[in-house]
Amino acid sequence: MxxxxxxxxxxxxxxxxxxxxxxxxxxxxxxxxxxxxxRERTADDAPPQGxxxxxxxxxxxxxxxxxxxxxxxxxxxxxxxxxxxxxxxxxxxxxxxxxxxxxxxxxxxxxxxxxxxxxxxxxxxxxxxxxxxxxxxxxxxxxxxxxxxxxxxxxxxxxxxxxxxxxxxxxxxxxxxxxxxxxxxxxxxxxxxxxxxxxxxxxxxxxxxxxxxxxxxxxxxxxxxxxxxxxxxxxxxxxxxxxxxxxxxxxxxxxxxxxQPASAFVAGFLGAPPMNLFEGSVEGNRIAALNTYLTPPPHVLDFVVRHQPITVGIRPEDIVVAASDSLDEGERENTLRTAFEFVERLPSDRAQLLHATIGETRLVVRTSLDRHIPLQTPVRLVLPMDRLYFFHAQTGMRI
Ligand SMILES: Nc1ncnc2c1ncn2[C@@H]1O[C@H](COP(=O)(O)OP(=O)(O)OP(=O)(O)O)[C@@H](O)[C@H]1O
Ligand SMILES: [Mg+2]
Incomplete structure (x- = not known):
């Protein structure tokens, strides 16, 4: 034995x-x-046909x-x-x-x-x-x-x-x-x-x-x-x-x-629903993504200047739905306007998943079930800077 x-x-x-x-x-x-x-394996060593x-x-x-x-x-x-x-x-x-x-x-x-x-x-x-x-x-x-x-x-x-x-x-x-x-x-x-x-x-x-x-x-x-x-x-x-x-x-x-997901694949796999992922590109010292601008940490900005575009990620539970009376505050960085299309209620988790589409991107936001958030109505979402993840668009590796 x-x-x-x-x-x-x-x-x-x-x-x-x-x-x-x-x-x-x-x-x-x-x-x-x-x-x-x-010899070491290289990326060119695709398996033979079949x-x-x-x-x-x-x-x-x-x-x-x-x-x-x-x-x-x-x-x-x-x-x-x-x-x-x-x-x-x-x-x-x-x-x-x-x-x-x-x-x-x-x-x-x-x-x-x-x-x-x-x-x-x-x-x-x-x-x-x-x-x-x-x-x-x-x-x-x-x-x-x-x-x-x-x-x-x-x-x-x-x-x-x-x-x-x-x-x-x-x-x-x-x-x-x-x-x-x-x-x-x-x-x-x-x-x-x-x-x-x-x-x-x-x-x-x-x-x-x-x-x-x-x-x-x-x-x-x-x-x-x-x-x-x-x-x-x-x-x-x-x-x-x-x-x-x-x-x-x-x-x-x-x-x-x-x-700490090591890559966009892992981030987009783990979690139910998993992390929201979308493309971003640099404009000045900001990243244009969805219909807003994000302020990235300096090491990410350095990276993006050299390797555009990048993939940006944020977990559904990390997106903040701003109070409706703050809608008129005007556009600020890390905030965006949208309207939710439908809601998925998860009573046993005391949570709800709110779904929106921004351009080509489907976005899911998770909030407490107690929060009443009207559908098909303008809302302002905040993507807190310290909750953003950045990934290399080609390799998917975390920056
Ligand atoms: N006996 C076999 N002959 C040829 N290809 C195989 C054989 N067994 C597995 N594969 C292939 O190897 C790969 C991995 O298969 P594997 O069964 O390990 O996947 P898995 O992760 O267990 O998937 P699942 O979750 O569907 O069970 C697949 O592409 C599969 O088609
Ligand atoms: Mg199997």
């Missing part, structure tokens, strides 16, 4: 598709054999006992990363558990429990047989009854009643409980979840995610949890890794990433 359960993903890439002989992957493999360093670069030089460290969430849009490589870490896919680069390189360790010997979105129960075994399979495979049959009993206690009310049922007779939620039980039954050092809740209805999803978080806390098992659901991410993740197009863009707590 493995001792240390930290995970270290070092420069891992994964390509799917066409013949690899002409690709950089093959060069790297050969480099490893011959000892000659491969090839998918599912993981692009990914680095990730998960600490012993930590729960790390992999969050990103569909197709960004989350499942592939999880499968590489589990040993279910070939890859370039290295994966360590603790200080041990896992290249030649088969999945069944890694001390991991995996829960997949589609449950992946063995259809020919009843639930108990699903839990027991691992112990049969490892010739540890004598442990089965005790382990199943302990697991049932952990899984709580009503679980024992499922043990004699065949997967085909279980509801989605029941299958998921069996799948989770199967993963923890073997006393794993590492738990891997791939969107385990996405096939459940909203109510079951919210109760099951709390159940899973309790399990994670109780055992302090190192956990990797893949999702594209932000609520799940905040509950499950001590830290988050945000992915896009095969790359890990930023790693940190939800709070830190929310406050």
């Amino acid at each position: 493995l001792h240390m359960a930290s995970i270290h993903v070092v420069n891992v890439s994964k390509r799917f598709g066409t013949a690899l002989s002409s690709s950089l992957g093959e060069q790297q493999r050969q480099a490893r054999l011959t000892g000659h360093p491969p 090839e998918v670069l599912a993981l692009d030089s990914v680095n990730l460290d998960v600490r012993d006992g930590e729960s790390m969430v992999i969050l990103g849009p569909s197709g960004c490589g989350k499942s592939t990363l999880l499968r590489v870490i589990a040993g279910l896919e070939s890859y370039e680069g290295e994966v360590f558990y603790g200080d041990r390189n896992m290249r030649d360790v088969p999945p069944k010997d890694r001390g991991i429990g995996i829960v997949f979105q589609n449950y992946a129960l063995y259809p020919q075994f009843e639930s108990k047989g699903n839990l027991a399979f691992f112990f049969k495979m490892h010739k540890r049959e004598e442990e089965i009854n005790e382990r199943v009993k302990q697991t049932s206690q952990i899984m709580g009310l009503g679980f024992e009643a499922l043990l004699g049922r065949m997967p085909g007779t279980l509801s989605g939620g029941q299958k998921q409980r069996v799948a989770i039980a199967r993963a923890i039954c073997r006393d794993p050092r590492l738990l891997l979840f791939d969107e385990p809740l996405s096939n459940l209805d909203a109510q079951l999803r919210s109760s099951t995610r709390i159940e899973i978080r309790r399990l994670i806390n109780r055992f302090a098992i190192t956990t990797l949890y893949v999702t594209h659901d932000q609520t799940e991410a905040t509950i499950m993740g001590d830290r988050l890794a945000i992915m896009d197009r095969g790359r890990v863009l930023q790693i940190g707590t939800y709070r830190d990433i929310y406050a």
Whole structure:
């Protein structure tokens, strides 16, 4: 059994598709054999036609006992990363558990429990047989009854009643409980979840995610949890890794990433709704954006003078709707006039989202539900200077 359960993903890439002989992957493999360093990847090294670069030089460290969430849009490589870490896919680069390189360790010997979105129960075994399979495979049959009993206690009310049922007779939620039980039954050092809740209805999803978080806390098992659901991410993740197009863009707590997004992509992804983003260009020592002028901090102005245009961002909750009696105050910097088109009420958050369109830009403003703000009526919005974010328009990197 493995001792240390930290995970270290070092420069891992994964390509799917066409013949690899002409690709950089093959060069790297050969480099490893011959000892000659491969040339650095450049922006011109687009994958050959038909090839998918599912993981692009990914680095990730998960600490012993930590729960790390992999969050990103569909197709960004989350499942592939999880499968590489589990040993279910070939890859370039290295994966360590603790200080041990896992290249030649088969999945069944890694001390991991995996829960997949589609449950992946063995259809020919009843639930108990699903839990027991691992112990049969490892010739540890004598442990089965005790382990199943302990697991049932952990899984709580009503679980024992499922043990004699065949997967085909279980509801989605029941299958998921069996799948989770199967993963923890073997006393794993590492738990891997791939969107385990996405096939459940909203109510079951919210109760099951709390159940899973309790399990994670109780055992302090190192956990990797893949999702594209932000609520799940905040509950499950001590830290988050945000992915896009095969790359890990930023790693940190939800709070830190929310406050300090490294790029426009991350800013425009995290938050519900996410940050408002729009284009700005320099005029004198101000930035013209939307239908107003913004005063940027000096380092941003320096940057913009050299690299126009830039992307400006502000969170919906950071925009201030001025009191209606201040409408006549005339135009000032960092304020703009508009009218809201419609409102989205969020009673459970005691909030409302007000939507406006300024030129080509859709703007969302979040205020307290108590505030009465008329629609289709002129309003003045203030974009406080210390709440503005600035990003490089081409690379998306934060300035
Ligand atoms: N077996 C495969 N063969 C070819 N391409 C694949 C294979 N598996 C994944 N891909 C491709 O690799 C990329 C990443 O896929 P992956 O399943 O890891 O995404 P994901 O982030 O898990 O998406 P989702 O949220 O939809 O599950 C996608 O472009 C996908 O089409
Ligand atoms: Mg997936």
